[in-house]
Amino acid sequence: MSEQQITTTDRPNGDGDPQSAALGATGLTKRFGGIVAVDDVDLAVPEGELRAIIGPNGAGKTTLFNVLTNALAPTRGSVYLHGEEITDIAQEKRPHRGLARSFQSNQLFNELSVLENVRIVVQTMESGPFSFDLLGEGRTQYVEQALDVLDSVGLTDKRDVEAKNLSHGDQRRLGIAMAISTDPSVLLLDEPTSGLGSSETEQATDLIESVQEDLGLTLLLIEHDMEIVLSISDRITVLDQGQVLATGTADEVQNNDEVQEAYLGGMREEL
Numbered sequence: 001m002s003e004q005q006i007t008t009t010d011r012p013n014g015d016g017d018p019q020s021a022a023l024g025a026t027g028l029t030k031r032f033g034g035i036v037a038v039d040d041v042d043l044a045v046p047e048g049e050l051r052a053i054i055g056p057n058g059a060g061k062t063t064l065f066n067v068l069t070n071a072l073a074p075t076r077g078s079v080y081l082h083g084e085e086i087t088d089i090a091q092e093k094r095p096h097r098g099l100a101r102s103f104q105s106n107q108l109f110n111e112l113s114v115l116e117n118v119r120i121v122v123q124t125m126e127s128g129p130f131s132f133d134l135l136g137e138g139r140t141q142y143v144e145q146a147l148d149v150l151d152s153v154g155l156t157d158k159r160d161v162e163a164k165n166l167s168h169g170d171q172r173r174l175g176i177a178m179a180i181s182t183d184p185s186v187l188l189l190d191e192p193t194s195g196l197g198s199s200e201t202e203q204a205t206d207l208i209e210s211v212q213e214d215l216g217l218t219l220l221l222i223e224h225d226m227e228i229v230l231s232i233s234d235r236i237t238v239l240d241q242g243q244v245l246a247t248g249t250a251d252e253v254q255n256n257d258e259v260q261e262a263y264l265g266g267m268r269e270e271l
Contacts (some may be wrong), residue, residue: 015044015237015247019080022047022218023068023099023186028077030060030067030242037063039242041077045186050212050219052229055239056263061222064239065188068220069094069101081186095125100184102175102192110164114155114174117163119146121181146181152214153177153207169200173207180211186218187211193225201225205232230254238263 018024021044030038037060045051053061066072068079070091079087081099089097109117123142150156153173158166163174172192179187192208193201205228212219223229229236230250238245238253240262246253253259 015042016046018042018044018078019085020083021045021080022049022082023220024080025068026078026080028064028067028079029075030063030072031075036242038067038074041239041242041244043068043237043244045218045220047218048216049234050209050221050232052221052223052233052236053239054223054226054229054236054263055245058241059239060242061239062190063242065101065190065220065222069099069188095182095184098183098185099188100179100182100186101188101190102172102179103190108163108171108174108178111162113160113162114166115143115146115150115159117174118149118177118181119143121178122146122149125182149177149181152180152211167200169196169203172196172200172204176207176211180215180217184217186220188220188222190222191224192221193223193228201228208232 018026023043023045025041025043028038028041028043029036039060041064053064055061063072067074070079070089074087077087078085081094081097084097086094086097086099109120112120119142122145126142147156147159150159153176155170155173155177158170163171166174176189176192179189189208193204196204208219208221209232211217221229221233233250235247235249236253237247238256238259245262246256246259248256
């Protein structure tokens with residue numbers, strides 16, 4: 001391990017104590033047969049931090065998110081949320097503990113309006129997935145909460161538009177709205193700017209920052225656009241072949257020789 005890989009904290013990957021972090025993991029591993037997609041990862045994201053997860057294609061970034069949210073059960077290791085071990089908590093129960101996620105591929109109710117997409121999430125959180133009258137008259141009591149969420153992400157004027165008719169950027173915005181409708185304390189975003197044009201990317205970046213600040217969230221972000229990562233992240237964790245290669249500030253990561261070799265390819269010379 002190089003000296004540049006070590007920051008001022010006392011853990012070898014530059015993180016703090018996973019069991020006292022907003023979101024933490026110890027020894028997190030996911031195997032698919034002989035393939036190790038996530039390999040003995042320790043992670044400690046403190047309250048209120050915006051942490052970017054970066055790495056080359058196949059580094060294990062999305063698999064790490066899947067294991068943190070229990071979309072995939074870990075082969076071994078532990079996950080902690082605000083100091084409580086949640087390793088065995090089912091995926092669908094984690095939003096009720098404060099852990100939410102927005103996906104790289106938008107998971108929307110395409111035939112329903114923007115408002116209904118958010119309203120269904122709000123009602124499900126309040127009354128459960130099998131609540132009576134989910135699509136009937138009883139839904140009206142949750143509309144006001146849904147409208148507040150739409151206002152926070154700038155989609156109020158699109159409230160009656162069917163999700164399938166939104167632009168790609170607005171679909172991403174709706175995906176974030178649905179995630180924050182669960183009232184999370186920790187939010188995971190998987191490549192929220194993927195496939196967006198420059199203008200939509202700028203808008204999405206502004207939204208991420210404003211949502212985090214306004215809601216006081218701890219936020220983990222998988223993002224391929226290094227300009228975004230370097231501009232908005234408090235700290236960055238670099239994965240390579242499923243392992244944590246380095247964790248640190250933008251400057252520390254850019255000046256890490258192992259990160260340069262594995263991923264950034266001399267970017268520090270351009271910045």
